[in-house]
Amino acid sequence: MSYVIELLFNLEAEAAIRGLWRRIADAGYPSSQDADGYRPHITLAVSDAPAFDVGGCRARLADFARGWDPFPIQLNHLGLFQTIDNVVFLGVVPSQTLLDLHQAAFGLCQRLATDWRGYYAPSQWTPHVTLAFDLTPEQALGILALAWDMPLPIQAHARALQLVEVTPNDARNLILCELDGEE
Secondary structure, eight states: OEEEEEEEEHHHOOOOHHHHHHHHHHSSOOOGGGSSOOOOOEEEEEOOOOSSSSOOOOOOHHHHHHEEEEEEEEEEEEEEESSSEEEEEEOOOOHHHHHHHHHHHHHHHHHHHHOGGGGGGGOOOEEEEEEOOOOHHHHHHHHGGGHHHHHHHHEEEEEEEEEEEEOOOBEEEEEEEOOOOOO
């Protein structure tokens, strides 16, 4: 089980991303839409800590979210992480606001739990939205071939943070905090 801090989008952008997920699935490839409870998002941090204080996280994440206004995000290209999971993703333009929020959120995460995955650290992080994962090389290439007709860029707005508990079978939202800039 893992705990994930995610940045969520406005509903229009979420619908556009879900449309890409459907398109991938309709072409016969595994898609992120197949994962129960999975929403379009940018992952900010992932912890594999055996014990996670969800109650302690609730107040701290809510306070943190109140310090940020919603802000624009552009998703403008496709990419591939060639790892054991072979992930095809939408690339995110790393605005200064996004980088600042990520750095602050990762710092908050380090105070909440241990065992945060290093590739989400500010010096290692690649902001992205997963379209499909656990792919064979052939599936990854097939999904990338669909890119020629994908309607990019997608103009989105960051609107909320959430803590999600992820198991091999599903994702369960534990905490949802709107960005509201009222700190």
